[in-house]
Amino acid sequence: MSLDSTPKAIAGPANFIDERIGAGNFLKRNLRKVFPDHWSFLLGEIALYSFVILLLTGTFLTFWFRPSMGEVTYNGAYAPLVGVRMSEAYASSLHISFDVRGGLLIRQIHHWAALLFVAGMMVHMLRVFFTGAYRKPRELNWIIGVLLLTLALLEGLTGYSLPDDLLSGAGLRITEGVAISIPLVGTYITYFLFGGEYPGHDVISRFYSIHILLIPGILLALISAHLILMWVQKHTQMPGKGRTEQNVVGAPFYPSFMAKSGAYFLFTFGVVALLGTFAQINPIWLFGPYTPADISAGSQPDFYMGFLEGSLRLMPSWEINFLGYTLPLSVLIPALGPMGLIMTGLALYPFAEQWITGDRSEHHLADRPRNNPHRTSIGIAAITFYGLLWLLGANDWISAKFHISLYTTTEVGRVLIFVGPAIAYFVTYRMCIGLQRHDADVLSHGVESGVIKRLPHGEYIEVHVPPAEDIAAHVRGKKAIPAIAAAPDRDGIPPKGMRGPIGRLRARLSETYSGDTEAISLDGHDGHHNGHDGHGAPHAAVGAGPADETTKSIGH
Secondary structure, three states: OOOOOOOHHHHHHHHHHHHHHOOHHHHHHHHOOEEEOOHHHHHHHHHHHHHHHHHHHHHHHHOOOOOOOOEEEOOOOOHHHOOOEEEHHHHHHHHHHHOOOOHHHHHHHHHHHHHHHHHHHHHHHHHHHHOOOOOOOOHHHHHHHHHHHHHHHHHHHHHHHOOOEHHHHHHHHHHHHHHHOOOOOHHHHHHHHHOOOOOOOOHHHHHHHHHHHHHHHHHHHHHHHHHHHHHHHOOOEOOOOOOOOOOOOEEEHHHHHHHHHHHHHHHHHHHHHHHHHHOOOOOHHHHOEOOOOOOOOOOOOOHHHHHHHHHHHHOOOOOEEEOOEEEOHHHHHHHHHHHHHHHHHHHHHHHHHHHHHOOOOOOOEOOOHHHOHHHHHHHHHHHHHHHHHHHHOOHHHHHHHHOOOHHHHHHHHHHHHHHHHHHHHHHHHHHHHHHHHHHHHHHHHOEEEEEEEEOOOOOEEEEEEOOOHHHHHHHOOOOOOOOOOOOOOOOOOOOOOOOOHHHHHHHHHHHHHHHHHHOEOOOOOEOOOOOEOOOOOEOOOOOOOOOOOEEEEEEO
16 A cells, blocks of 8 residues: 555544544544654653553552651551551552552552663663764754653652652652752752751652652653654654655554554563562562661662762762851762763753754754764763763672772772773774774675685685675765864965864864764775775785675685
């Protein structure tokens, strides 16, 4: 069936709606919208489906959860805590876990879905970043994505704190310390959240309102805007045969994409349900109720807040005392610095790249990560920075399990947090250049066929054949990275805007960002090869074979 014809399953309902509200043409047009078919485009759907699961399971939990810090004596099914004084929030969480039919399963599905929601968003954003899918006209959608990730972290923090167990209480204590360290407004924020001196009596009820009303409402609005913009601007697609900046090659929304997405939602729900059934998470009954005088040993937050834990542990105990005020840099810098650096960098990167390259054209074909080595290297360096902070959030466990001094672990971490991203940048950059040269070699010399021939003079060769047409088209989709015109004219005068220190910096950045890959063309020749290997020696001679085959010597 061609895309020009309308299936009966669409035409009938479309005509019904059109006769009543005049939206038939809209349905006919959009239900046949084409979506590209590439596995990486499904990563964002993991986050979307996890959010749907969160809404469904969260609604179930609200029927029994009591967001109150009022004290009660527990008298439920969990015998070890019978007679213990605790908050109503913690008691109702135990009631959901042990007395409500299916309550523990739903609690664990909700928690696993929250982890998958944040993880899916992170992986989806990495896919968009590494393929350059944030470029014009999608900058606004990229900003929405950054806001969604930030709100997801806050949503996880508020939800994680609601059971009022000893582990979540330790996280709340860190939250209070971070909030109160903010200059000028820190005390006001703390009193607003806790309703008085820590721990107060209102934090659970206020976090509950934020968790089930405020942030989900904003998330729903932003997700809707995100999807609408994606629908209007059309999806990016990977380069390949028949794919251009003006078309989309793939399958229509109905029935292909709708069926695939429906099955993918069921797979996602099935995985989360299996995790909730067989993988225990957040066993609050083992931690006990929260009291400010107690703390659990070896406690760790959920993975998405692990970087905050690591940055707090690595930071030296610095503070500034001025005019009777104390500025606790040991809390303020690690709490706001890493997250501010990463989120601000993500939000500004599309505009920074546009400023450096001068590229203001629309892009609907995604880049292969190897074809923009500096962008890819920056991304891997940021991942390394985040990963080291996340790893060192467990420096006490590392020290205990590997019998290494905690001070040694901390000092090594302070060095690695600066050296690690630099090493990751260099290694990634060299890998990208090497992969580009491999692509050029594939187009120039073909791919291995597995056929071995012996030449008349005794030399053995392997026959190489041209790559498959779709693979060759995918590789040839590489485009040169744009650069601004910064060369001086014949009188030695630089272009306008390139004459001051900022202009010279921009010209230098543009040259560096784009210049290293222009020499690597896809016709099999570049500045390093030119038909020779890295030592200037010619490639091995080829022997007889079919006209469309090349051969490469493998020895005598």
